[in-house]
Amino acid sequence: LELVRSIATSEPTLQETREFGERLGKRIIVAQDRGGFIVNLLLIPFLTSAVRLYESGFATREDIDEGMRLGCGHPMGPLHLLDYIGLDTALFVCEALYAEYANADYAPPPLLRRMVAAGWLGQKSGRGFYEYPANGRR
Known part of the structure; x- marks a missing residue:
């Protein structure tokens, strides 16, 4: 799961979202909010x-x-x-x-x-x- 961190994303929000994805059984990667992201x-x-x-x-x-x-x-x-x-x-x-x-x-x-x-x-x-x-x- 590719999470996108915008300039307004707080660290607690990113962490909570990461944990939610992990509970769903997803592996998480984090990218900055720019066109195309990582993948x-x-x-x-x-x-x-x-x-x-x-x-x-x-x-x-x-x-x-x-x-x-x-x-x-x-x-x-x-x-x-x-x-x-x-x-x-x-x-x-x-x-x-x-x-x-x-x-x-x-x-x-x-x-x-x-x-x-x-x-x-x-x-x-x-x-x-x-x-x-x-x-x-x-």
């Missing part, structure tokens, strides 16, 4: 790099995903993860982070923009980097 600031460059590799023809989508599963122990590869998140959601996050930080790592890849414009949103639309039957699983 998205690390995740988005990883995901956009995978899209750029695929877009450039460097590797197939299957090899990119399998490489991260086997090489890094990830439960799913980055392109499959994008389909799971939703390509429109990922594009929205990329645009927001790029607007806030002006860092090229957060710039949406052109392929991601084209896929969203075409209505390829991932599992929820039945097509993204992979195709999904009616039950949403490939």
Whole structure:
């Protein structure tokens, strides 16, 4: 559970919230109140790099995903993860982070923009980097 500490969050409030999360069985991390927090600031460059590799023809989508599963122990590869998140959601996050930080790592890849414009949103639309039957699983 990622807790976000704003400039107005008191130490007792943060501690009480942390303890509540722990009682729910959650592991807690704390981030400052800035766009993306911890997870998205690390995740988005990883995901956009995978899209750029695929877009450039460097590797197939299957090899990119399998490489991260086997090489890094990830439960799913980055392109499959994008389909799971939703390509429109990922594009929205990329645009927001790029607007806030002006860092090229957060710039949406052109392929991601084209896929969203075409209505390829991932599992929820039945097509993204992979195709999904009616039950949403490939």
